Amino acid sequence: MPSSIITSNSLLAIDVGAANTRAVLFDVIEGEYRFIASGIAPSTAEAPFKDVSEGARNAVANLQKILGKTLLDSSRNIITPTQSNGSGVDALVITLSAGPTVKTVVVGLLKDVSLDSARRLTETSYTRIIDSMSLSDQRKPDQQIDSLMRVRPELVVIAGGTDGGASRSIQKLLEPIGLASFLMPEEKRPTVLFAGNQKMEEEVKTLVGSLSTSLHFSPNIRPSLETEDIDPAERELARMIINIRKRQIKGVDLLDLWSGGHMLPTAYATGRMVRFLSKVYGSPKGILSVDMGASATVIAAAFRNKSTLKVLPQFSLGQNLVGLLNYTTLENILQWSSLDISNGVLLDYLHQKSLYPATIAATQEDLAISQAIAREALYLAMQTARKDFPQNIATIKPNLTPLFDPILAGGGALSDASRPGQCLLLLLDGIQPVGITTIILDQNNLLPLLGVAASQNNILPVQVLESGAFLSVGTVVSPVVSARYGTSILKAKLSYENGAEANIDLKFGSIETLPLANGETGKLTIQTLRGADVGFGPSRGGTIPVSGGALGVVFDGRGRPLDLPTDPVRRRELIKKWNWTLGGG
């Protein structure tokens, strides 16, 4: 890219998370954008600060120390644009995931049609669905009013009615919402998003317009029974969430002002970046991003012209940790542990950790527990997200994870893994990828920041991605096969650029690696046995170019779906062995 195309220079990106706030500087080096450094500070959305701008300023102050460059003025405001003395930055973008989940009621006409679409839309942001209403709701209107008064939603998302279609039924559904809003104090009334029949705008304004904090309209997410189009409403919802946060948390309005009104929820910015990557790379496989944070686990996937974004606070690793037990059991979590840990110790851990989400594992046992929880949370998050992946996407078997390449991973849980091998095993266990994929670690949590930066500068994300700011763990080959433990399932030959070769005979139940350093490429020839499928078809092999990474080429011969031994001693021995093979200790 010629440097002359780049008009703006430095860009400061701030991500305000539930536990930590990061400030990241991107700047032009030798004509191309590069990730320069990041500063981190504890987030300050919670008491005693109750002001997110404080944590943002602290993170920027820490970044200043690392850079030896002034970014804040004497009033601790960001200096923009860059001054003649070199201080300041040219542009600023901000993402936000801090804050309690937004209590949401979803409304739709038909349970499996518009209500389902409203749910999918709602799950693209940091919300918690506390009630839903549809024509099949057995409650009387006054019971619905009582329910709304009790749960006090902060957001109501309404879908239903094909464009120009039913309107009377929607009116019936809106009446209890309007009446409940009327009964609430003005400052407690919910924000309303109407994403249904576009012909009803005036009626909706009449029924709930004056009774909600703010009423928003987006294009119909279900313009016909067969069609769902969530994207435009997702954009509207993203900005609505920022506006709700402005009312909830001090400092959000100031940060939004700093960013010129372009602040985005972190998850939305991640989803945008994944869509962008899908378009840029045009891979026939999907692109997947997983982000395991303190406020939610975010799964963003893009498949050529379709994408899904799932924000799953129920599988977060922060203060909601105990809630994980609503979806799984202590035994299921402990099956991932490499150490012998009792149910009681795990239960105490879940409660204690939810008191102090920002604390880290200082002992081997604590680390084993936190990694086991992260695996189970990621596994459950993937299972949940998979239900809403589009039809007709590339798969090896429909009940398994679809084919993805690459898989990008970030978030606090992965920062808690001290070595790339630990991260990789966590991802292999939680995601259970199939076929051949590249796994990339977003160690500095740059993906959402690139997503929000793309709105101001579409060259920056591409150049930063190609600059090596992300850590490639390597290429992973995961055959889909069922066989007896120890049986050969795949033979592979890796031909290096210098003419050298390395071979592997992969046995069922094992993980193996072949070295291929970061930046190197090679040719991988695969021969499958016993009906194994790596994406070429059952028992079919092939030769593909592969790129290296921290762990080279990794072969996961444990089968899909992953079936861990039931004998706990043997299972723990195997987990230790797999960890050891990947250099995870």
Add this chain to the structure above:
Amino acid sequence: MQAPVHHIIGLTTIVRERVLPISGNVTARIQQKVTPNDVVAETKWAREHVLLDVARLLNVSSNVAERLVKCQVNDELSANAEIAKGKGMFPKSVKTPRAGRVVAVGGGQVLMEVGETKIELRAGIPGTVIQILPNKGVVIQTAGGLIQGVWGNGRIDSGVLVNLADAPDTVLTPNRLDVSLRGSVILAGLVKDADTLEAAAELPARGLIIASIYPSLLQKAREMRYPILVTDGFGSLPMNSAAYKLLTTNAKREVTVHAEFYDRYTGARPEVIIPLPTSSEPPSPREVAEFSPAVQVRMRRPPFMGMVGSIVSLKSGLVTLSSGLRANAAEVKLENGETVIAPLVNLEVVG
């Protein structure tokens, strides 16, 4: 680095807001001296609503129904009161199914609030009302000891503190709860069974302060009508020495157990308040602190979880922990004389 602060203070000025869940009338006056049981504000709240669709019931259009409705907003109606009557030789009428207040009339419908209950907000702590929050509640100031906890069951009450914790990890059992403890606040180490919680309820106790509780007992603890406050955490953690010392030395004093739910956004935390007579206003607790040498800290994660110590030095750069993770850390001298390295994020300042 800024540090979270956990308050365990022998004497401080305590200022607390007491507010109604919905707007109402504040009955306390500014500068009024209050006891924990004094009502400072009150309101009425209806949990249920009744929507009467007059148009549908009388089988008329909503415009016609609107003209037939006899009641107005704010009318207090008894059960079976007629709110609309149709026309004709044998007119149908619409009557109220329950007594209540009309809150909305329009579009041929009448919405009523029913099942109204009175809510009384008590002072909760003894002290002086220093501010009135119109239609919401009051701000009360007192002086005394303050011990914050980590979990509470949402209740509040006051009574004389009785020490049954011979050691910071003494297990409380039902056979230690005799009738002499009726009306008192009980200090204990651990609770391991539901029978103990039930036995305390039967006395009845006015409060229970414990170091830790088994997670399996949390639901039972939430059901108890007396306040239960946990100082340290879950499982079998002994009480931290700072809280244990302060509470045991104040045995036989009147204390308030405000076992509020922990809310990290508002800063609400369960707490024990020990009102003490003072000649002058003691300093207020600090909300923010910095990690620095000599500062007293508490360990929030293993190893040595719950133990109190003081910072010897802050380590420069990142330190590799036994888990393999790297973090900013401090050298901490624990009360047992042992010196350990702990990541800063796992510490909180006590004071």
